Amino acid sequence: MQRRTALKLTLAAAVLLAVGKPYDLWAAPQNVSSGSLRVWSVAAGGYVMTDKVTKTADDWRRQLTPEQYHVTREKGTERAYTGKDWNNHADGVYRCVCCGQDLFDSRTKFESGTGWPSYTEPVAAENIATAEDRGFFMTRTEVLCSRCDAHLGHVFPDGPKPTGLRYCMNSAAMVFIPRGEIDK
Numbered sequence: 764m765q766r767r768t769a770l771k772l773t774l775a776a777a778v779l780l781a782v783g784k785p786y787d788l789w790a791a792p793q794n795v796s797s798g799s800l801r802v803w804s805v806a807a808g809g810y811v812m813t814d815k816v817t818k819t820a821d822d823w824r825r826q827l828t829p830e831q832y833h834v835t836r837e838k839g840t841e842r843a844y845t846g847k848d849w850n851n852h853a854d855g856v857y858r859c860v861c862c863g864q865d866l867f868d869s870r871t872k873f874e875s876g877t878g879w880p881s882y883t884e885p886v887a888a889e890n891i892a893t894a895e896d897r898g899f900f901m902t903r904t905e906v907l908c909s910r911c912d913a914h915l916g917h918v919f920p921d922g923p924k925p926t927g928l929r930y931c932m933n934s935a936a937m938v939f940i941p942r943g944e945i946d947k
């Protein structure tokens with residue numbers, strides 16, 4: 764009886780080892796160089812590898828205007844209808860004001876009536892990050908740049924088709940690049 768139990772335990776251990784192996788291999792970052800980030804590039808028309816951008820508060824302050832700094836690095840919100848892009852109907856791409864990463868395409872921009880530039884989706888899921896925001900007595904989903912962690916705005920589940928999402932962004936967090944100048 765004891766021998767049989769021992770055999771069962773040995774078999775169970777063997778199964779666990781065999782099952783565990785693929786996961787161990789899968790988890791090993793063998794083909795991924797550390798710090799690399801896979802994001803969509805509109806200019807390249809495909810995914811590219813890039814690195815995270817990390818700067819000190821002083822560096823960001825030197826690079827940005829006070830409003831850009833407040834929105835992107837202090838999670839601020841510009842007043843509705845005051846930004847440069849809520850009523851921008853030009854064809855092009857909106858990039859991160861901090862690191863230049865492509866964020867939104869004008870083809871997904873829509874009239875939300877909110878006074879903030881609004882989109883149904885980012886250029887690619889990889890180009891943004893989201894986080895739970897429990898400020899102002901409500902829970903919202905914060906949207907950040909995946910490359911430099913700039914605060915961009917929030918996403919709400921009340922947008923139009925095809926995604927049903929409303930990415931409510933701050934003009935101050937983005938730079939608009941006309942379609943013809945994307946490659947330059």
Ligand SMILES: [Zn+2]
Nearest residue numbers: 859862908911
């Ligand atoms: Zn960025």
